Amino acid sequence: xxKARALLAxxxxxxxxxxxxxxxxxxxxxxxxxxxxxxxxxxxxxxxxCSGAALSSTVVVTAAHCLWPWQAGGSGPVNVTFDTxxxxxxxxxxxxxxxxxxxCIACQHGVPGFDTHDIAVVVLDDTGVSLxxxxxxxxxxxxxxxxxxxxxxxxxxxxxxxxxxGGKPAPMKDFxxxxxxxxxxxxxxxxxxxxxxxxxxxxxxxxxxxxxxSGGPALLGNVVLGITSYLPNxxxxxxxxxxxxxxQYALDFVNGF
Numbered sequence: 001x002x003k004a005r006a007l008l009a010x011x012x013x014x015x016x017x018x019x020x021x022x023x024x025x026x027x028x029x030x031x032x033x034x035x036x037x038x039x040x041x042x043x044x045x046x047x048x049x050c051s052g053a054a055l056s057s058t059v060v061v062t063a064a065h066c067l068w069p070w071q072a073g074g075s076g077p078v079n080v081t082f083d084t085x086x087x088x089x090x091x092x093x094x095x096x097x098x099x100x101x102x103x104c105i106a107c108q109h110g111v112p113g114f115d116t117h118d119i120a121v122v123v124l125d126d127t128g129v130s131l132x133x134x135x136x137x138x139x140x141x142x143x144x145x146x147x148x149x150x151x152x153x154x155x156x157x158x159x160x161x162x163x164x165x166g167g168k169p170a171p172m173k174d175f176x177x178x179x180x181x182x183x184x185x186x187x188x189x190x191x192x193x194x195x196x197x198x199x200x201x202x203x204x205x206x207x208x209x210x211x212x213x214s215g216g217p218a219l220l221g222n223v224v225l226g227i228t229s230y231l232p233n234x235x236x237x238x239x240x241x242x243x244x245x246x247x248q249y250a251l252d253f254v255n256g257f
Contacts, residue, residue: 029207031180037155037219038082038133039131039133039222040054040135040155040216041082042081042157043097044079045067045097046077049212052215052216053155053217054082054134058127058128059121061121062120064100065103067099067120071099072100072103075097077095079095080129084177094124098120099119099120100117103120120215133222135217136224137224137254138223142246143184144246147184148184148185153180153181154209157176157177158213160173160210179207185199196225197239215228216228
């Protein structure tokens with residue numbers, strides 16, 4: 001049962017909907033992004049959507065669990081849009097998603113050991129997309145040099161939260177790109193060497209990630225320190241976990257493209 005609950009927690013970072021029409025959108029406690037982070041896009045695999053960050057005109061980094069059906073070392077077709085407002089008829093770019101061959105979901109019991117190597121790369125077809133700027137990979141070990149409570153930014157197209165007031169809580173969504181401030185949290189669990197633990201507490205003025213933000217970046221400036229991987233609960237509050245990109249295996253995998 002613990003493993004099943006953990007799986008649901010991770011799946012809360014996804015949008016299980018058919019195509020774009022059912023997608024929930026917006027970082028929690030965030031603001032409209034406009035063109036602040038033009039390299040953050042929405043990744044649609046035809047079943048659910050994630051977020052991602054373009055490192056070049058043809059390479060987008062996202063989460064491995066954004067491939068459907070889930071498969072370590074697998075690949076499949078996806079479409080990506082970088083329109084800040086995807087509520088109308090956004091322009092999509094076709095591509096192929098490739099997951100890390102060592103990715104594993106629900107490998108161990110409990111949230112701290114639930115996920116590993118949750119990294120994927122989307123290679124866009126042809127010449128890809130021309131953007132005003134692109135995200136930047138971190139240097140190896142950068143996260144280990146940062147003090148706790150370092151201010152970061154999360155960006156994505158996920159749920160902004162849930163409306164309440166009678167009946168089942170309904171996801172709030174508007175199909176737009178949002179960003180929010182967050183901070184590094186001290187962590188002593190066994191996954192702290194692979195994952196960033198980030199705040200997600202609106203009561204303290206901090207934003208966070210929610211359903212649909214999987215694969216979106218945790219940024220230090222334009223440097224992608226990590227990509228949104230999973231949540232410990234379906235309420236999108238408390239803390240969230242992002243797979244670090246400053247590790248050798250992550251950099252080797254992404255640079256291979």
